[in-house]
Amino acid sequence: MSELLARFRRFYGSHPLHLLTMVAGFSLAGYILFTFNPKALWNPHAWWQSIAVWLAAAVIFHDLALFPLYAVADRLLGIAARRQRRRRRGQLRVPGRNHVRIPTLASGLTLLMFWPGIVKQGSATYSAATGQNSAAVPRPLAVAHRGSVQRQRLWLRGPTCAGSPSCPRRHEPGGPRYRSIGRHPPTTARLHAAKDETAATGSHHDR
Amino acid sequence: MIITGLLSYMAYAPRFGQALPAHVGWLKLPTFDWPSRPAWLYRLTQGVHVGLGLVLVPVVIAKLWSVIPRLFIWPPARSIAQVLERISLVMLVGGILFEIATGLLFIQYDMIFWFPWHTAHYFGAWVFIAGFLIHIALKIPKMVRGLRSMSMRKVLRTNREDTRPEPHRPDGLVADDPVAATMSRRGVLALVGGSALGVAVLTAGQTIGGITRQTVLFLPRGRTHNDGPDDFPINKTAAAAGIDLAAIGAAWRLTLTGGSGPVLLDRAALAAMPQHTARLPIGCVQGWSTTQTWSGVRLADLAAAAGVRAPLSARVQSLQKIADNRIGDYSHAVLQANQVLDRDAMLALRVNGVDLSLDHGYPARVIVPALPGVHNTKWVSSIDFQAR
Numbered sequence: 014m015s016e017l018l019a020r021f022r023r024f025y026g027s028h029p030l031h032l033l034t035m036v037a038g039f040s041l042a043g044y045i046l047f048t049f050n051p052k053a054l055w056n057p058h059a060w061w062q063s064i065a066v067w068l069a070a071a072v073i074f075h076d077l078a079l080f081p082l083y084a085v086a087d088r089l090l091g092i093a094a095r096r097q098r099r100r101r102r103g104q105l106r107v108p109g110r111n112h113v114r115i116p117t118l119a120s121g122l123t124l125l126m127f128w129p130g131i132v133k134q135g136s137a138t139y140s141a142a143t144g145q146n147s148a149a150v151p152r153p154l155a156v157a158h159r160g161s162v163q164r165q166r167l168w169l170r171g172p173t174c175a176g177s178p179s180c181p182r183r184h185e186p187g188g189p190r191y192r193s194i195g196r197h198p199p200t201t202a203r204l205h206a207a208k209d210e211t212a213a214t215g216s217h218h219d220r
Numbered sequence: 221m222i223i224t225g226l227l228s229y230m231a232y233a234p235r236f237g238q239a240l241p242a243h244v245g246w247l248k249l250p251t252f253d254w255p256s257r258p259a260w261l262y263r264l265t266q267g268v269h270v271g272l273g274l275v276l277v278p279v280v281i282a283k284l285w286s287v288i289p290r291l292f293i294w295p296p297a298r299s300i301a302q303v304l305e306r307i308s309l310v311m312l313v314g315g316i317l318f319e320i321a322t323g324l325l326f327i328q329y330d331m332i333f334w335f336p337w338h339t340a341h342y343f344g345a346w347v348f349i350a351g352f353l354i355h356i357a358l359k360i361p362k363m364v365r366g367l368r369s370m371s372m373r374k375v376l377r378t379n380r381e382d383t384r385p386e387p388h389r390p391d392g393l394v395a396d397d398p399v400a401a402t403m404s405r406r407g408v409l410a411l412v413g414g415s416a417l418g419v420a421v422l423t424a425g426q427t428i429g430g431i432t433r434q435t436v437l438f439l440p441r442g443r444t445h446n447d448g449p450d451d452f453p454i455n456k457t458a459a460a461a462g463i464d465l466a467a468i469g470a471a472w473r474l475t476l477t478g479g480s481g482p483v484l485l486d487r488a489a490l491a492a493m494p495q496h497t498a499r500l501p502i503g504c505v506q507g508w509s510t511t512q513t514w515s516g517v518r519l520a521d522l523a524a525a526a527g528v529r530a531p532l533s534a535r536v537q538s539l540q541k542i543a544d545n546r547i548g549d550y551s552h553a554v555l556q557a558n559q560v561l562d563r564d565a566m567l568a569l570r571v572n573g574v575d576l577s578l579d580h581g582y583p584a585r586v587i588v589p590a591l592p593g594v595h596n597t598k599w600v601s602s603i604d605f606q607a608r
Contacts, residue, residue, distance in 0.1 A: 026299020031358065035304045038354035042311060045350065048245040049343040053335050062334045068314055076291060091402065110402055115411060122415055123422075126277055127438035129330030 087114070221276070224269035225345055228505065230254055231262050231592050236533070236554040238595075240338035247346050256562040259589035263503035266592070267427035270507025273323050274423045278415035280316055282408070289393055308354040315348025326547075327506040329440060337547050370405075380404040426508035441508035449572035450580055452510040455594060458578040461540035463599055465578075468539065472583050474567075478534075478605030479527020487583050490569060493517045493525070498564040504593040514587045516568035519560045519603075528605035534560045535606070536586050539599040553595040559588045560605070567600060 021029060056062045087110075094109040124131060231254045232239035255261060297303040322341045325332065333340070369386070383401035388394050403411070425432035426441035433441070441453050474490060476483040496518045503509035523531045534555045543549045559565055565588040569576065576582040581598025588596060 026301035031301055034354055034357045035308065038308055038350050041350040042347065045247065045343060045346045048243070048247055053339060056334055064335065064340065080288065119415065119418065122278055123438070126324055126419065127328070129325060129328035130438045130440065134330045134332070
């Protein structure tokens with residue numbers, strides 16, 4: 014029996030239980046591929062947008078370009094720190110290297126994780142989805158842009174005013190009137206008017 | 221992460237075919253009706269899913285950093301066993317990085333991918349799970365040995381100068397001729413722990429809310445603009461949903477079906493019905509949540525008004541246009557019986573004492589405790605109650 018086990022080990026390279034684990038794991042992976050449509054990995058219209066291409070590109074870019082680069086940068090940092098130490102003739106309690114490493118890691122992590130928000134990569138999609146187009150809006154709705162904020166800020170004059178004397182326009186002949194909201198920012202006067210309206214009705218919304 | 225992810229799938233009620241991806245075979249939890257109590261259930265599970273995922277990013281990076289020397293070993297494998305193990309590592313590492321990348325893009329509305337997001341994130345998770353199961357089955361003994369080889373107290377008391385490499389092993393991670401340590405073990409622990417804590421401070425506020433929301437500097441849900449009664453996040457503006465403003469004006473009617481005939485109610489009629497007020501959280505799949513005071517008509521009362529005594533389910537239809545397929549269409553949602561009949565489940569007309577704003581779903585929206593935010597349908601046009 015132990016002879017058989019030893020032969021198996023020589024052939025396979027590990028214990029039979031290792032093979033059993035592998036078979037179980039790859040069976041699950043096989044079932045995943047069977048359930049999931051693998052065509053989703055490949056975009057026939059733009060090959061470079063395929064998941065498979067992204068994974069391969071990420072592996073090559075990180076392991077063969079980025080990793081050597083930051084490994085070399087860290088080595089250079091080590092050399093610089095050692096030179097500085099020699100000049101000072103003594104051991105520093107905290108190596109200067111870590112004073113550069115840790116802030117770099119912290120800001121690098123922040124940049125990596127929040128990249129879309131920081132470079133506003135998603136905001137183009139977001140803005141496109143949230144307006145800045147020429148939507149037809151009835152009179153009771155006032156729309157304003159604020160220059161510094163990309164997202165459209167929308168104040169809604171509350172429906173509570175319907176029928177009240179402060180809401181006369183709705184009752185004009187021909188039903189509600191529509192106004193086209195252009196790309197241009199409103200004048201300050203219009204913006205204030207919109208704010209006042211919402212303050213009066215107490216129903217307004219931002220964004 | 222795995223548990224909360226699979227729970228999130230169940231929260232969308234896959235038995236109505238509305239959880240994404242629709243066809244997952246056996247790759248899900250056993251079917252059960254998502255409870256409507258406690259009201260903060262989805263807020264908790266999804267907040268943990270997104271929050272923990274974010275906090276684990278520095279931990280994953282540190283883990284990969286610690287094993288990267290193995291990546292450059294030549295030849296990469298010496299036996300069949302090692303070849304198989306290497307392939308399983310592609311599933312493990314590729315899977316976790318894919319999940320982190322798609323998750324980070326999604327919560328920041330960066331839809332640069334072309335594939336259906338939920339399908340990719342769900343099956344990517346399963347690829348990771350397969351790799352992870354293989355990995356822990358093989359490595360748990362090694363992990364226990366490694367943890368036992370050095371006492372935590374000793375690690376915490378050892379400074380950089382006294383830090384020595386572990387003994388060299390043929391398949392270990394220690395270099396043949398290691399240089400002196402540039403960082404102590406406790407320093408590495410502090411660095412990784414501190415990074416995780418920093419990420420928590422920057423992100424957890426989107427779920428916890430209140431004053432902590434102000435430290436959410438880089439996520440969309442940290443921004444507030446005014447202190448008005450409807451200054452809380454939304455996941456879709458009326459403009460993005462393509463709401464026709466004429467359709468929600470005086471001409472708007474709520475259509476209730478399922479009984480002997482359709483029942484039409486305008487907003488004044490709804491406001492004249494018994495009003496219910498409840499303070500309920502609303503949580504989004506992107507992890508953020510917020511608690512507000514909603515008031516409107518109980519769904520159970522609407523079912524009764526439609527002539528359906530004990531509904532099996534209710535299909536809520538919105539006026540919003542059918543959306544981009546990459547992130548799913550939520551122009552309608554089916555509610556389970558327990559969700560329709562919950563004492564706080566309602567068709568809200570008002571929030572925090574004012575009428576709903578256009579972006580919050582004026583004229584009326586659904587609010588059900590513990591229901592994923594996007595299924596709390598806004599701009600409701602009709603509700604179809606399924607009778608027994």
